Amino acid sequence: MYRFLLTPRxxxxNVFVLLAIPFCIFMGSWQLSRFEGRVHDSRAATEQAASDHREAAQPLDKMLPVDKATSGRRVSVHGQYGKQLLVPGRQLDDKNGFYVLTLLRTDSGEALPVVRGWLPGRADAAKAPAPPAGEVTVTGALQASETPGDNGVSAQGGLPAGQTAAISSASLVNLVPYKLYDAWVTLDKADSGMKAVPASVPDGSGLDLKAFQNLGYTGEWFVFAGFVVFMWFRLLRREAETVRDVALGLVPAEEEAPAQVSAG
Structure with missing residues:
Protein backbone atom coordinates (compact mmCIF):
# COMPACT_ATOMS: atom_id res chain seq x y z
CA MET A 1 0.00 0.00 0.00
CA TYR A 2 2.84 2.38 0.78
CA ARG A 3 4.89 1.76 -2.37
CA PHE A 4 3.92 5.26 -3.47
CA LEU A 5 6.50 6.55 -0.97
CA LEU A 6 9.18 5.46 -3.47
CA THR A 7 7.78 7.60 -6.29
CA PRO A 8 9.70 10.76 -7.34
CA ARG A 9 6.86 12.95 -6.04
CA ASN A 14 10.12 13.48 2.14
CA VAL A 15 13.33 15.39 1.45
CA PHE A 16 11.52 18.69 2.05
CA VAL A 17 10.12 17.42 5.37
CA LEU A 18 13.48 16.04 6.51
CA LEU A 19 15.09 19.42 5.84
CA ALA A 20 12.27 21.64 7.09
CA ILE A 21 11.84 20.07 10.52
CA PRO A 22 15.50 20.41 11.68
CA PHE A 23 15.62 23.94 10.26
CA CYS A 24 12.51 25.00 12.21
CA ILE A 25 13.85 23.39 15.40
CA PHE A 26 17.23 25.09 14.94
CA MET A 27 15.64 28.52 14.40
CA GLY A 28 13.31 28.05 17.39
CA SER A 29 16.23 27.02 19.60
CA TRP A 30 18.25 30.00 18.42
CA GLN A 31 15.43 32.44 19.21
CA LEU A 32 15.03 30.79 22.63
CA SER A 33 18.75 31.24 23.31
CA ARG A 34 18.40 34.93 22.40
CA PHE A 35 15.57 35.30 24.92
CA GLU A 36 17.52 33.44 27.62
CA GLY A 37 20.52 35.67 26.92
CA ARG A 38 18.41 38.78 27.45
CA VAL A 39 17.02 37.33 30.70
CA HIS A 40 20.58 36.67 31.87
CA ASP A 41 21.65 40.21 30.92
CA SER A 42 18.67 41.65 32.77
CA ARG A 43 19.51 39.73 35.94
CA ALA A 44 23.17 40.70 35.64
CA ALA A 45 22.24 44.36 35.17
CA THR A 46 19.99 44.25 38.26
CA GLU A 47 22.72 42.63 40.33
CA GLN A 48 25.27 45.09 38.98
CA ALA A 49 23.05 48.05 39.85
CA ALA A 50 22.71 46.75 43.42
CA SER A 51 26.46 46.28 43.79
CA ASP A 52 27.21 49.65 42.17
CA HIS A 53 25.54 51.45 45.07
CA ARG A 54 27.92 49.70 47.48
CA GLU A 55 31.17 50.00 45.57
CA ALA A 56 33.52 52.93 45.86
CA ALA A 57 33.27 55.57 43.16
CA GLN A 58 35.97 55.35 40.48
CA PRO A 59 37.66 58.19 38.56
CA LEU A 60 35.69 59.06 35.44
CA ASP A 61 38.53 58.48 32.98
CA LYS A 62 38.92 54.86 34.14
CA MET A 63 35.28 54.11 33.24
CA LEU A 64 35.33 55.47 29.70
CA PRO A 65 34.15 54.68 27.10
CA VAL A 66 30.74 53.73 28.42
CA ASP A 67 29.64 50.19 27.60
CA LYS A 68 27.55 47.45 29.23
CA ALA A 69 30.32 46.80 31.75
CA THR A 70 30.68 50.43 32.87
CA SER A 71 27.15 51.80 32.41
CA GLY A 72 25.62 52.48 35.82
CA ARG A 73 28.98 52.29 37.63
CA ARG A 74 29.66 54.95 40.25
CA VAL A 75 32.19 57.60 39.30
CA SER A 76 33.62 60.64 41.02
CA VAL A 77 34.41 63.85 39.13
CA HIS A 78 35.90 67.17 40.24
CA GLY A 79 35.23 70.53 38.63
CA GLN A 80 33.04 73.62 38.50
CA TYR A 81 29.42 73.85 37.40
CA GLY A 82 28.73 75.95 34.33
CA LYS A 83 25.78 76.28 31.95
CA GLN A 84 22.48 74.76 33.04
CA LEU A 85 19.80 73.23 30.79
CA LEU A 86 16.45 71.52 31.25
CA VAL A 87 15.46 68.15 29.78
CA PRO A 88 11.64 68.11 29.44
CA GLY A 89 9.32 65.16 29.04
CA ARG A 90 10.94 62.85 31.59
CA GLN A 91 8.93 60.59 33.88
CA LEU A 92 9.75 59.51 37.41
CA ASP A 93 7.42 57.53 39.69
CA ASP A 94 4.77 57.65 36.93
CA LYS A 95 4.74 61.46 37.00
CA ASN A 96 5.72 63.84 34.20
CA GLY A 97 8.52 66.27 34.82
CA PHE A 98 11.95 67.35 33.70
CA TYR A 99 15.62 66.83 34.47
CA VAL A 100 17.88 69.63 35.65
CA LEU A 101 21.08 69.18 33.67
CA THR A 102 24.20 71.16 34.52
CA LEU A 103 27.54 71.04 32.71
CA LEU A 104 30.46 70.28 35.02
CA ARG A 105 33.69 71.79 33.70
CA THR A 106 36.42 69.37 34.74
CA ASP A 107 40.16 69.84 35.18
CA SER A 108 40.74 68.17 31.81
CA GLY A 109 39.01 71.04 30.04
CA GLU A 110 36.05 68.91 28.95
CA ALA A 111 32.57 69.34 30.37
CA LEU A 112 30.48 66.47 31.74
CA PRO A 113 26.67 66.67 31.67
CA VAL A 114 25.39 66.06 35.20
CA VAL A 115 21.73 65.40 35.96
CA ARG A 116 21.39 67.01 39.37
CA GLY A 117 17.80 65.88 39.84
CA TRP A 118 14.19 65.74 38.64
CA LEU A 119 11.29 68.12 39.19
CA PRO A 120 7.59 67.57 38.43
CA GLY A 121 5.53 69.59 35.96
CA ARG A 122 6.45 71.51 32.85
CA ALA A 123 10.06 72.48 32.32
CA ASP A 124 10.57 75.92 33.88
CA ALA A 125 13.97 77.47 34.47
CA ALA A 126 12.57 79.44 37.41
CA LYS A 127 11.87 76.17 39.27
CA ALA A 128 15.35 74.76 38.74
CA PRO A 129 17.71 75.52 41.64
CA ALA A 130 21.03 77.10 40.81
CA PRO A 131 24.07 74.82 40.99
CA PRO A 132 26.58 75.09 43.83
CA ALA A 133 29.27 77.69 43.24
CA GLY A 134 33.00 77.04 43.28
CA GLU A 135 34.88 73.74 43.15
CA VAL A 136 32.77 70.64 43.68
CA THR A 137 33.22 66.89 43.59
CA VAL A 138 30.20 65.01 42.28
CA THR A 139 29.46 61.32 42.66
CA GLY A 140 26.93 59.45 40.61
CA ALA A 141 26.09 56.73 38.10
CA LEU A 142 27.76 56.86 34.69
CA GLN A 143 25.42 56.73 31.70
CA ALA A 144 25.89 56.38 27.94
CA SER A 145 24.85 59.21 25.65
CA GLU A 146 21.22 59.05 24.60
CA THR A 147 20.01 58.74 21.03
CA PRO A 148 16.79 60.44 19.84
CA GLY A 149 14.14 57.77 19.31
CA ASP A 150 15.56 55.40 21.96
CA ASN A 151 13.97 54.92 25.40
CA GLY A 152 11.28 57.48 24.66
CA VAL A 153 13.78 60.26 23.90
CA SER A 154 12.27 62.71 21.42
CA ALA A 155 13.95 64.68 18.68
CA GLN A 156 15.63 67.99 19.42
CA GLY A 157 13.51 70.25 17.21
CA GLY A 158 10.88 72.66 18.56
CA LEU A 159 12.27 73.17 22.07
CA PRO A 160 12.72 76.62 23.56
CA ALA A 161 16.13 78.02 24.42
CA GLY A 162 17.76 76.45 27.45
CA GLN A 163 16.27 73.00 26.86
CA THR A 164 17.49 69.79 25.23
CA ALA A 165 15.64 66.61 24.30
CA ALA A 166 18.54 64.17 24.54
CA ILE A 167 21.54 64.04 26.84
CA SER A 168 24.38 63.52 24.40
CA SER A 169 27.37 65.40 23.05
CA ALA A 170 25.73 65.47 19.61
CA SER A 171 22.64 67.24 20.98
CA LEU A 172 24.53 69.58 23.30
CA VAL A 173 27.39 70.60 21.03
CA ASN A 174 25.44 73.55 19.60
CA LEU A 175 24.00 74.59 22.98
CA VAL A 176 27.12 74.89 25.13
CA PRO A 177 30.54 76.43 24.44
CA TYR A 178 32.49 73.49 25.89
CA LYS A 179 34.15 70.36 24.63
CA LEU A 180 32.00 67.52 25.96
CA TYR A 181 32.45 63.99 27.25
CA ASP A 182 30.43 61.40 25.35
CA ALA A 183 28.71 60.36 28.58
CA TRP A 184 26.73 61.82 31.47
CA VAL A 185 26.22 61.26 35.18
CA THR A 186 23.14 61.18 37.38
CA LEU A 187 23.87 62.13 40.98
CA ASP A 188 23.51 59.60 43.80
CA LYS A 189 21.77 62.29 45.85
CA ALA A 190 19.86 65.06 44.11
CA ASP A 191 20.54 68.72 44.90
CA SER A 192 18.21 71.23 46.54
CA GLY A 193 14.98 69.32 47.09
CA MET A 194 14.94 67.58 43.71
CA LYS A 195 14.49 63.85 43.30
CA ALA A 196 17.47 61.74 42.27
CA VAL A 197 17.24 60.15 38.83
CA PRO A 198 18.01 56.41 38.96
CA ALA A 199 20.53 54.98 36.54
CA SER A 200 19.00 53.43 33.46
CA VAL A 201 19.69 49.87 32.29
CA PRO A 202 22.12 49.61 29.34
CA ASP A 203 20.49 49.11 25.94
CA GLY A 204 19.92 45.47 25.06
CA SER A 205 20.25 44.18 28.62
CA GLY A 206 16.65 44.42 29.80
CA LEU A 207 13.45 42.45 29.26
CA ASP A 208 12.14 44.85 26.64
CA LEU A 209 9.81 44.25 23.69
CA LYS A 210 12.63 42.68 21.67
CA ALA A 211 13.13 40.02 24.34
CA PHE A 212 9.48 38.95 24.18
CA GLN A 213 9.61 39.07 20.39
CA ASN A 214 12.37 36.46 20.59
CA LEU A 215 10.12 34.35 22.81
CA GLY A 216 7.24 34.74 20.36
CA TYR A 217 9.42 33.76 17.41
CA THR A 218 10.51 30.68 19.37
CA GLY A 219 6.91 29.50 19.58
CA GLU A 220 6.29 30.27 15.90
CA TRP A 221 9.21 28.15 14.68
CA PHE A 222 8.16 25.17 16.79
CA VAL A 223 4.60 25.54 15.51
CA PHE A 224 5.95 25.53 11.95
CA ALA A 225 7.80 22.28 12.68
CA GLY A 226 4.63 20.70 14.04
CA PHE A 227 2.64 21.93 11.03
CA VAL A 228 5.10 20.28 8.62
CA VAL A 229 4.71 16.96 10.46
CA PHE A 230 0.92 17.34 10.49
CA MET A 231 0.74 18.02 6.75
CA TRP A 232 3.04 15.09 5.97
CA PHE A 233 0.79 12.66 7.87
CA ARG A 234 -2.29 14.17 6.27
CA LEU A 235 -0.89 13.72 2.77
CA LEU A 236 0.24 10.19 3.65
CA ARG A 237 -3.23 9.23 4.88
CA ARG A 238 -4.99 10.71 1.84
CA GLU A 239 -2.62 8.95 -0.52
CA ALA A 240 -3.01 5.62 1.30
CA GLU A 241 -6.79 5.96 1.19
CA THR A 242 -6.68 6.62 -2.55
CA VAL A 243 -4.47 3.58 -3.17
CA ARG A 244 -6.80 1.42 -1.05
CA ASP A 245 -9.89 2.65 -2.91
CA VAL A 246 -8.27 1.85 -6.25
CA ALA A 247 -7.34 -1.65 -5.02
CA LEU A 248 -10.94 -2.26 -3.94
CA GLY A 249 -12.25 -0.98 -7.24
CA LEU A 250 -14.04 1.94 -5.61
CA VAL A 251 -12.08 4.39 -7.77
CA PRO A 252 -11.02 3.66 -11.37
CA ALA A 253 -7.24 3.39 -11.74
CA GLU A 254 -7.14 6.23 -14.25
CA GLU A 255 -8.61 8.58 -11.57
CA GLU A 256 -5.82 7.83 -9.10
CA ALA A 257 -3.49 10.53 -10.34
CA PRO A 258 -6.12 13.34 -10.22
CA ALA A 259 -7.09 12.19 -6.73
CA GLN A 260 -3.47 12.37 -5.63
CA VAL A 261 -3.09 15.86 -7.06
CA SER A 262 -6.23 17.13 -5.33
CA ALA A 263 -5.00 15.60 -2.09
CA GLY A 264 -1.78 17.58 -2.31
Missing amino acids: WWGI
Missing part, protein backbone atom coordinates in the same frame (compact mmCIF):
# COMPACT_ATOMS: atom_id res chain seq x y z
CA TRP A 10 7.08 11.48 -2.56
CA TRP A 11 10.87 11.50 -2.59
CA GLY A 12 10.60 15.27 -3.04
CA ILE A 13 8.04 15.59 -0.25
Whole structure:
Protein backbone atom coordinates (compact mmCIF):
# COMPACT_ATOMS: atom_id res chain seq x y z
CA MET A 1 0.00 0.00 0.00
CA TYR A 2 2.84 2.38 0.78
CA ARG A 3 4.89 1.76 -2.37
CA PHE A 4 3.92 5.26 -3.47
CA LEU A 5 6.50 6.55 -0.97
CA LEU A 6 9.18 5.46 -3.47
CA THR A 7 7.78 7.60 -6.29
CA PRO A 8 9.70 10.76 -7.34
CA ARG A 9 6.86 12.95 -6.04
CA TRP A 10 7.08 11.48 -2.56
CA TRP A 11 10.87 11.50 -2.59
CA GLY A 12 10.60 15.27 -3.04
CA ILE A 13 8.04 15.59 -0.25
CA ASN A 14 10.12 13.48 2.14
CA VAL A 15 13.33 15.39 1.45
CA PHE A 16 11.52 18.69 2.05
CA VAL A 17 10.12 17.42 5.37
CA LEU A 18 13.48 16.04 6.51
CA LEU A 19 15.09 19.42 5.84
CA ALA A 20 12.27 21.64 7.09
CA ILE A 21 11.84 20.07 10.52
CA PRO A 22 15.50 20.41 11.68
CA PHE A 23 15.62 23.94 10.26
CA CYS A 24 12.51 25.00 12.21
CA ILE A 25 13.85 23.39 15.40
CA PHE A 26 17.23 25.09 14.94
CA MET A 27 15.64 28.52 14.40
CA GLY A 28 13.31 28.05 17.39
CA SER A 29 16.23 27.02 19.60
CA TRP A 30 18.25 30.00 18.42
CA GLN A 31 15.43 32.44 19.21
CA LEU A 32 15.03 30.79 22.63
CA SER A 33 18.75 31.24 23.31
CA ARG A 34 18.40 34.93 22.40
CA PHE A 35 15.57 35.30 24.92
CA GLU A 36 17.52 33.44 27.62
CA GLY A 37 20.52 35.67 26.92
CA ARG A 38 18.41 38.78 27.45
CA VAL A 39 17.02 37.33 30.70
CA HIS A 40 20.58 36.67 31.87
CA ASP A 41 21.65 40.21 30.92
CA SER A 42 18.67 41.65 32.77
CA ARG A 43 19.51 39.73 35.94
CA ALA A 44 23.17 40.70 35.64
CA ALA A 45 22.24 44.36 35.17
CA THR A 46 19.99 44.25 38.26
CA GLU A 47 22.72 42.63 40.33
CA GLN A 48 25.27 45.09 38.98
CA ALA A 49 23.05 48.05 39.85
CA ALA A 50 22.71 46.75 43.42
CA SER A 51 26.46 46.28 43.79
CA ASP A 52 27.21 49.65 42.17
CA HIS A 53 25.54 51.45 45.07
CA ARG A 54 27.92 49.70 47.48
CA GLU A 55 31.17 50.00 45.57
CA ALA A 56 33.52 52.93 45.86
CA ALA A 57 33.27 55.57 43.16
CA GLN A 58 35.97 55.35 40.48
CA PRO A 59 37.66 58.19 38.56
CA LEU A 60 35.69 59.06 35.44
CA ASP A 61 38.53 58.48 32.98
CA LYS A 62 38.92 54.86 34.14
CA MET A 63 35.28 54.11 33.24
CA LEU A 64 35.33 55.47 29.70
CA PRO A 65 34.15 54.68 27.10
CA VAL A 66 30.74 53.73 28.42
CA ASP A 67 29.64 50.19 27.60
CA LYS A 68 27.55 47.45 29.23
CA ALA A 69 30.32 46.80 31.75
CA THR A 70 30.68 50.43 32.87
CA SER A 71 27.15 51.80 32.41
CA GLY A 72 25.62 52.48 35.82
CA ARG A 73 28.98 52.29 37.63
CA ARG A 74 29.66 54.95 40.25
CA VAL A 75 32.19 57.60 39.30
CA SER A 76 33.62 60.64 41.02
CA VAL A 77 34.41 63.85 39.13
CA HIS A 78 35.90 67.17 40.24
CA GLY A 79 35.23 70.53 38.63
CA GLN A 80 33.04 73.62 38.50
CA TYR A 81 29.42 73.85 37.40
CA GLY A 82 28.73 75.95 34.33
CA LYS A 83 25.78 76.28 31.95
CA GLN A 84 22.48 74.76 33.04
CA LEU A 85 19.80 73.23 30.79
CA LEU A 86 16.45 71.52 31.25
CA VAL A 87 15.46 68.15 29.78
CA PRO A 88 11.64 68.11 29.44
CA GLY A 89 9.32 65.16 29.04
CA ARG A 90 10.94 62.85 31.59
CA GLN A 91 8.93 60.59 33.88
CA LEU A 92 9.75 59.51 37.41
CA ASP A 93 7.42 57.53 39.69
CA ASP A 94 4.77 57.65 36.93
CA LYS A 95 4.74 61.46 37.00
CA ASN A 96 5.72 63.84 34.20
CA GLY A 97 8.52 66.27 34.82
CA PHE A 98 11.95 67.35 33.70
CA TYR A 99 15.62 66.83 34.47
CA VAL A 100 17.88 69.63 35.65
CA LEU A 101 21.08 69.18 33.67
CA THR A 102 24.20 71.16 34.52
CA LEU A 103 27.54 71.04 32.71
CA LEU A 104 30.46 70.28 35.02
CA ARG A 105 33.69 71.79 33.70
CA THR A 106 36.42 69.37 34.74
CA ASP A 107 40.16 69.84 35.18
CA SER A 108 40.74 68.17 31.81
CA GLY A 109 39.01 71.04 30.04
CA GLU A 110 36.05 68.91 28.95
CA ALA A 111 32.57 69.34 30.37
CA LEU A 112 30.48 66.47 31.74
CA PRO A 113 26.67 66.67 31.67
CA VAL A 114 25.39 66.06 35.20
CA VAL A 115 21.73 65.40 35.96
CA ARG A 116 21.39 67.01 39.37
CA GLY A 117 17.80 65.88 39.84
CA TRP A 118 14.19 65.74 38.64
CA LEU A 119 11.29 68.12 39.19
CA PRO A 120 7.59 67.57 38.43
CA GLY A 121 5.53 69.59 35.96
CA ARG A 122 6.45 71.51 32.85
CA ALA A 123 10.06 72.48 32.32
CA ASP A 124 10.57 75.92 33.88
CA ALA A 125 13.97 77.47 34.47
CA ALA A 126 12.57 79.44 37.41
CA LYS A 127 11.87 76.17 39.27
CA ALA A 128 15.35 74.76 38.74
CA PRO A 129 17.71 75.52 41.64
CA ALA A 130 21.03 77.10 40.81
CA PRO A 131 24.07 74.82 40.99
CA PRO A 132 26.58 75.09 43.83
CA ALA A 133 29.27 77.69 43.24
CA GLY A 134 33.00 77.04 43.28
CA GLU A 135 34.88 73.74 43.15
CA VAL A 136 32.77 70.64 43.68
CA THR A 137 33.22 66.89 43.59
CA VAL A 138 30.20 65.01 42.28
CA THR A 139 29.46 61.32 42.66
CA GLY A 140 26.93 59.45 40.61
CA ALA A 141 26.09 56.73 38.10
CA LEU A 142 27.76 56.86 34.69
CA GLN A 143 25.42 56.73 31.70
CA ALA A 144 25.89 56.38 27.94
CA SER A 145 24.85 59.21 25.65
CA GLU A 146 21.22 59.05 24.60
CA THR A 147 20.01 58.74 21.03
CA PRO A 148 16.79 60.44 19.84
CA GLY A 149 14.14 57.77 19.31
CA ASP A 150 15.56 55.40 21.96
CA ASN A 151 13.97 54.92 25.40
CA GLY A 152 11.28 57.48 24.66
CA VAL A 153 13.78 60.26 23.90
CA SER A 154 12.27 62.71 21.42
CA ALA A 155 13.95 64.68 18.68
CA GLN A 156 15.63 67.99 19.42
CA GLY A 157 13.51 70.25 17.21
CA GLY A 158 10.88 72.66 18.56
CA LEU A 159 12.27 73.17 22.07
CA PRO A 160 12.72 76.62 23.56
CA ALA A 161 16.13 78.02 24.42
CA GLY A 162 17.76 76.45 27.45
CA GLN A 163 16.27 73.00 26.86
CA THR A 164 17.49 69.79 25.23
CA ALA A 165 15.64 66.61 24.30
CA ALA A 166 18.54 64.17 24.54
CA ILE A 167 21.54 64.04 26.84
CA SER A 168 24.38 63.52 24.40
CA SER A 169 27.37 65.40 23.05
CA ALA A 170 25.73 65.47 19.61
CA SER A 171 22.64 67.24 20.98
CA LEU A 172 24.53 69.58 23.30
CA VAL A 173 27.39 70.60 21.03
CA ASN A 174 25.44 73.55 19.60
CA LEU A 175 24.00 74.59 22.98
CA VAL A 176 27.12 74.89 25.13
CA PRO A 177 30.54 76.43 24.44
CA TYR A 178 32.49 73.49 25.89
CA LYS A 179 34.15 70.36 24.63
CA LEU A 180 32.00 67.52 25.96
CA TYR A 181 32.45 63.99 27.25
CA ASP A 182 30.43 61.40 25.35
CA ALA A 183 28.71 60.36 28.58
CA TRP A 184 26.73 61.82 31.47
CA VAL A 185 26.22 61.26 35.18
CA THR A 186 23.14 61.18 37.38
CA LEU A 187 23.87 62.13 40.98
CA ASP A 188 23.51 59.60 43.80
CA LYS A 189 21.77 62.29 45.85
CA ALA A 190 19.86 65.06 44.11
CA ASP A 191 20.54 68.72 44.90
CA SER A 192 18.21 71.23 46.54
CA GLY A 193 14.98 69.32 47.09
CA MET A 194 14.94 67.58 43.71
CA LYS A 195 14.49 63.85 43.30
CA ALA A 196 17.47 61.74 42.27
CA VAL A 197 17.24 60.15 38.83
CA PRO A 198 18.01 56.41 38.96
CA ALA A 199 20.53 54.98 36.54
CA SER A 200 19.00 53.43 33.46
CA VAL A 201 19.69 49.87 32.29
CA PRO A 202 22.12 49.61 29.34
CA ASP A 203 20.49 49.11 25.94
CA GLY A 204 19.92 45.47 25.06
CA SER A 205 20.25 44.18 28.62
CA GLY A 206 16.65 44.42 29.80
CA LEU A 207 13.45 42.45 29.26
CA ASP A 208 12.14 44.85 26.64
CA LEU A 209 9.81 44.25 23.69
CA LYS A 210 12.63 42.68 21.67
CA ALA A 211 13.13 40.02 24.34
CA PHE A 212 9.48 38.95 24.18
CA GLN A 213 9.61 39.07 20.39
CA ASN A 214 12.37 36.46 20.59
CA LEU A 215 10.12 34.35 22.81
CA GLY A 216 7.24 34.74 20.36
CA TYR A 217 9.42 33.76 17.41
CA THR A 218 10.51 30.68 19.37
CA GLY A 219 6.91 29.50 19.58
CA GLU A 220 6.29 30.27 15.90
CA TRP A 221 9.21 28.15 14.68
CA PHE A 222 8.16 25.17 16.79
CA VAL A 223 4.60 25.54 15.51
CA PHE A 224 5.95 25.53 11.95
CA ALA A 225 7.80 22.28 12.68
CA GLY A 226 4.63 20.70 14.04
CA PHE A 227 2.64 21.93 11.03
CA VAL A 228 5.10 20.28 8.62
CA VAL A 229 4.71 16.96 10.46
CA PHE A 230 0.92 17.34 10.49
CA MET A 231 0.74 18.02 6.75
CA TRP A 232 3.04 15.09 5.97
CA PHE A 233 0.79 12.66 7.87
CA ARG A 234 -2.29 14.17 6.27
CA LEU A 235 -0.89 13.72 2.77
CA LEU A 236 0.24 10.19 3.65
CA ARG A 237 -3.23 9.23 4.88
CA ARG A 238 -4.99 10.71 1.84
CA GLU A 239 -2.62 8.95 -0.52
CA ALA A 240 -3.01 5.62 1.30
CA GLU A 241 -6.79 5.96 1.19
CA THR A 242 -6.68 6.62 -2.55
CA VAL A 243 -4.47 3.58 -3.17
CA ARG A 244 -6.80 1.42 -1.05
CA ASP A 245 -9.89 2.65 -2.91
CA VAL A 246 -8.27 1.85 -6.25
CA ALA A 247 -7.34 -1.65 -5.02
CA LEU A 248 -10.94 -2.26 -3.94
CA GLY A 249 -12.25 -0.98 -7.24
CA LEU A 250 -14.04 1.94 -5.61
CA VAL A 251 -12.08 4.39 -7.77
CA PRO A 252 -11.02 3.66 -11.37
CA ALA A 253 -7.24 3.39 -11.74
CA GLU A 254 -7.14 6.23 -14.25
CA GLU A 255 -8.61 8.58 -11.57
CA GLU A 256 -5.82 7.83 -9.10
CA ALA A 257 -3.49 10.53 -10.34
CA PRO A 258 -6.12 13.34 -10.22
CA ALA A 259 -7.09 12.19 -6.73
CA GLN A 260 -3.47 12.37 -5.63
CA VAL A 261 -3.09 15.86 -7.06
CA SER A 262 -6.23 17.13 -5.33
CA ALA A 263 -5.00 15.60 -2.09
CA GLY A 264 -1.78 17.58 -2.31
